[in-house]
Amino acid sequence: MSTEKTTTTTDHPDDRERHDVVVVGGGPAGLQAALTLGRMHRRVLLLDAGGYRNDPADLMHNFLTHDGRPPAEFRALGRAELATYATVEVRDVAATSVVPDGDGFLVGTEAGNVATRLVLLATGVRDTLPDKPGLDGLFGTVAAHCPFCHGHEYAGRPVAVLGSHAHVGRQAAMLAPIASELVVLTDGGTLDDENAAQLAVLGAAVRTEPVSGFCRSALGARVSFGTGPDVEVGGILVGTTFAQSAPFAADLGLTLLGSGCVEVDPMGRTSLPGVFAAGDLAHVAALPMPMSSVLASAAAGQLAASACVAELLARDVGVLVPA
Numbered sequence: 001m002s003t004e005k006t007t008t009t010t011d012h013p014d015d016r017e018r019h020d021v022v023v024v025g026g027g028p029a030g031l032q033a034a035l036t037l038g039r040m041h042r043r044v045l046l047l048d049a050g051g052y053r054n055d056p057a058d059l060m061h062n063f064l065t066h067d068g069r070p071p072a073e074f075r076a077l078g079r080a081e082l083a084t085y086a087t088v089e090v091r092d093v094a095a096t097s098v099v100p101d102g103d104g105f106l107v108g109t110e111a112g113n114v115a116t117r118l119v120l121l122a123t124g125v126r127d128t129l130p131d132k133p134g135l136d137g138l139f140g141t142v143a144a145h146c147p148f149c150h151g152h153e154y155a156g157r158p159v160a161v162l163g164s165h166a167h168v169g170r171q172a173a174m175l176a177p178i179a180s181e182l183v184v185l186t187d188g189g190t191l192d193d194e195n196a197a198q199l200a201v202l203g204a205a206v207r208t209e210p211v212s213g214f215c216r217s218a219l220g221a222r223v224s225f226g227t228g229p230d231v232e233v234g235g236i237l238v239g240t241t242f243a244q245s246a247p248f249a250a251d252l253g254l255t256l257l258g259s260g261c262v263e264v265d266p267m268g269r270t271s272l273p274g275v276f277a278a279g280d281l282a283h284v285a286a287l288p289m290p291m292s293s294v295l296a297s298a299a300a301g302q303l304a305a306s307a308c309v310a311e312l313l314a315r316d317v318g319v320l321v322p323a
Contacts, residue, residue: 056140157234268304
């Protein structure tokens with residue numbers, strides 16, 4: 001379809017007609033889900049509260065044809081594509097609640113309630129960094145949590161890995177072909193024998209003193225310690241803790257995994273019929289955590305939207321589509 005329509009508004013009374021699917025969240029998973037549903041001429045509403053997990057990043061990487069593109073530009077391109085589908089609407093408004101309503105759901109917003117047959121959650125997660133002065137200001141550029149997304153940008157420079165967790169040796173090994181030198185900052189923690197052996201094989205330096213702070217430098221960042229000399233690095237790999245960005249999984253009683261993410265099947269179905277989830281907020285039980293990348297989130301959005309189409313076909317005409 002090529003009929004263009006206005007897609008962004010925040011002034012809507014309660015909807016009188018049910019949508020086929022309300023997609024909650026306007027990141028890559030939500031945008032792709034809306035596109036897939038629009039191409040199947042399903043009446044879909046995307047609610048976008050703004051605020052995205054990759055907001056701190058200047059550029060996104062490891063996405064073919066989009067490598068090095070600013071995240072905001074990627075979302076704008078997605079919005080422009082959605083605007084060409086007459087059955088897709090985007091509203092810049094936050095969802096405030098999601099509750100079952102008969103054979104569907106009511107999604108609350110500040111502008112009124114929205115009735116829908118199915119719900120697709122794509123609200124993502126929020127990261128919490130280690131409480132170290134100066135680290136927030138470096139996150140998304142000099143500091144990052146994903147070597148696939150940002151490791152290449154540290155090429156030829158010394159790189160620090162912050163932490164003494166069980167995967168520190170593996171993370172350092174991933175960066176070994178990229179970095180000129182490796183230093184592990186245990187921040188007062190103790191490495192287990194396996195990680196210590198891995199780091200020794202890599203020739204990585206280990207600083208065990210508590211880290212007192214970070215500041216930007218000409219090379220990248222300067223790390224200071226409670227005792228001992230500072231160290232200057234071109235990049236920092238840091239682990240984050242994350243939590244659901246929205247309360248809807250808990251409100252709906254969805255099954256959660258040990259990671260804190262929503263459990264989904266390979267097609268994005270949750271434990272509650274009619275509710276689907278895609279992106280960083282969800283993963284299948286076989287994975288220890290979501291595969292956090294723009295590309296993986298978009299792919300999950302497409303799969304979950306396909307499962308929504310299958311569900312609607314089963315309800316409306318009894319067609320069981322393998323999905």
